[in-house]
Amino acid sequence: MSRVYNFSAGPAVLPEEVLKEAADEMLDYRGCGMSVMEMSHRSKVYDDIIKTAEADLRSLLSIPDDYEVMFLQGGASQQFAMIPMNLMKNKVADYIVTGQWAKKAYQEAQIYGKANKIASSEDKTFSYIPDCSDLPISPDADYVYICENNTIYGTKFKTLPNTKGKTLVSDVSSCFLSEPMDVTKYGLVYGGVQKNIGPAGVVIVIMKKELITEDVIPGTPTMLKYKTHTDAHSLYNTPPAYGIYICGKVF
Amino acid sequence: MSRVYNFSAGPAVLPEEVLKEAADEMLDYRGCGMSVMEMSHRSKVYDDIIKTAEADLRSLLSIPDDYEVMFLQGGASQQFAMIPMNLMKNKVADYIVTGQWAKKAYQEAQIYGKANKIASSEDKTFSYIPDCSDLPISPDADYVYICENNTIYGTKFKTLPNTKGKTLVSDVSSCFLSEPMDVTKYGLVYGGVQKNIGPAGVVIVIMKKELITEDVIPGTPTMLKYKTHTDAHSLYNTPPAYGIYICGKVF
Numbered sequence: 001m002s003r004v005y006n007f008s009a010g011p012a013v014l015p016e017e018v019l020k021e022a023a024d025e026m027l028d029y030r031g032c033g034m035s036v037m038e039m040s041h042r043s044k045v046y047d048d049i050i051k052t053a054e055a056d057l058r059s060l061l062s063i064p065d066d067y068e069v070m071f072l073q074g075g076a077s078q079q080f081a082m083i084p085m086n087l088m089k090n091k092v093a094d095y096i097v098t099g100q101w102a103k104k105a106y107q108e109a110q111i112y113g114k115a116n117k118i119a120s121s122e123d124k125t126f127s128y129i130p131d132c133s134d135l136p137i138s139p140d141a142d143y144v145y146i147c148e149n150n151t152i153y154g155t156k157f158k159t160l161p162n163t164k165g166k167t168l169v170s171d172v173s174s175c176f177l178s179e180p181m182d183v184t185k186y187g188l189v190y191g192g193v194q195k196n197i198g199p200a201g202v203v204i205v206i207m208k209k210e211l212i213t214e215d216v217i218p219g220t221p222t223m224l225k226y227k228t229h230t231d232a233h234s235l236y237n238t239p240p241a242y243g244i245y246i247c248g249k250v251f
Numbered sequence: 252m253s254r255v256y257n258f259s260a261g262p263a264v265l266p267e268e269v270l271k272e273a274a275d276e277m278l279d280y281r282g283c284g285m286s287v288m289e290m291s292h293r294s295k296v297y298d299d300i301i302k303t304a305e306a307d308l309r310s311l312l313s314i315p316d317d318y319e320v321m322f323l324q325g326g327a328s329q330q331f332a333m334i335p336m337n338l339m340k341n342k343v344a345d346y347i348v349t350g351q352w353a354k355k356a357y358q359e360a361q362i363y364g365k366a367n368k369i370a371s372s373e374d375k376t377f378s379y380i381p382d383c384s385d386l387p388i389s390p391d392a393d394y395v396y397i398c399e400n401n402t403i404y405g406t407k408f409k410t411l412p413n414t415k416g417k418t419l420v421s422d423v424s425s426c427f428l429s430e431p432m433d434v435t436k437y438g439l440v441y442g443g444v445q446k447n448i449g450p451a452g453v454v455i456v457i458m459k460k461e462l463i464t465e466d467v468i469p470g471t472p473t474m475l476k477y478k479t480h481t482d483a484h485s486l487y488n489t490p491p492a493y494g495i496y497i498c499g500k501v502f
């Protein structure tokens with residue numbers, strides 16, 4: 001067997017030892033007589049899996065106690081809506097557009113309020129990161145949004161933007177866990193796991209607790225409120241249990 | 252190894268031959284040198300997997316060409332919002348409440364319009380299915396909603412309600428593929444796959460094409476419009492690829 005070392009922009013290679021363990025445990029997870037795909041997400045066995053995954057991620061990224069960790073569904077594309085639905089209290093947000101994903105997030109936010117494009121590198125096909133040291137941050141902006149790594153264009157924020165005190169929201173899908181990061185610089189960091197951490201179908205959201213409230217845009221579905229998920233420790237409904245299990249092995 | 256035959260209300264047993272094949276293919280899917288978890292959802296190999304899964308489901312349930320099949324995320328709980336957001340053109344829908352899941356769907360629909368509880372068995376702890384042969388269907392109802400099988404209470408609709416010509420929407424999460432069904436009697440049938448078909452994190456929606464339009468409730472996220480997904484054949488963003496692959500094996 002010849003393994004392909006695929007590290008493309010989308011789903012990419014996983015550690016061979018993770019896949020080997022997953023194969024070995026497929027019919028019987030550690031003597032419990034069933035696959036992780038088959039077990040109740042309310043069982044003691046699964047509770048250990050999801051809690052260990054969260055604890056290991058917290059340890060890897062030194063996530064402080066005043067941040068919640070959520071394992072959600074719908075990919076980054078669903079976060080493009082969830083973020084404004086939950087955070088646009090003043091209905092204003094500033095977007096730095098450095099690639100197609102930031103642009104999609106910016107466009108989606110316009111459904112929910114005034115999304116301002118305060119910087120962009122679209123003039124040169126997203127080939128650079130604009131100077132973000134002194135941007136015209138809106139005085140009433142609820143947050144400043146970036147996509148931190150742009151695989152398609154080969155760019156990455158080397159220093160985070162100066163948000164002038166506003167909450168920083170960052171999509172780290174394509175650089176998640178590739179280097180240390182200081183979570184405390186962000187209000188919300190999120191990423192689809194399929195590039196660096198696990199199988200598609202899981203998105204991890206790390207969010208400052210004080211930002212998680214019931215005060216969301218009217219019409220926000222229950223499943224799209226962060227509070228629904230933090231109140232239930234990512235078990236409000238059946239989670240993407242197998243994907244979380246694989247992520248846990250990668251951590 | 253002693254396999255547990257778990258057929259509980261939530262995630263439940265999968266066929267052993269499906270799990271064995273998945274274990275065998277974990278490091279190398281049919282000579283392509285990678286796991287299904289690692290491959291691009293835009294690749295030829297994955298395209299075959301998702302198209303075959305859809306074709307096999309269409310064949311199993313004799314799904315006619317004027318129905319779309321979608322593989323989505325977020326579970327039944329997300330459908331509780333997606334259904335009214337997409338179908339409540341008149342902002343009126345009738346719900347038959349026969350258990351906790353139908354009740355949750357009914358409550359969620361109230362966010363988006365006038366949801367009428369036209370029948371319920373809550374008076375006797377959901378221990379029966381009400382007579383649905385002549386219910387007070389609202390003249391302007393956009394649809395009539397049922398949860399077809401209620402595992403917790405041991406009840407199932409043996410005959411479908413008389414909707415007096417209105418679109419029938421049914422949650423079949425816990426009876427999906429357990430017996431033949433006539434898809435043409437429904438406008439929309441959906442189910443989370445984790446009970447009968449595959450791993451949690453995939454929900455299958457079978458929907459009459461004529462019901463899929465851009466005319467949705469204002470503020471509906473792009474990811475929560477059925478049209479987004481049918482236009483892209485369930486590949487608008489990275490799908491829960493591994494879960495769909497397992498479902499395909501079960502079909």
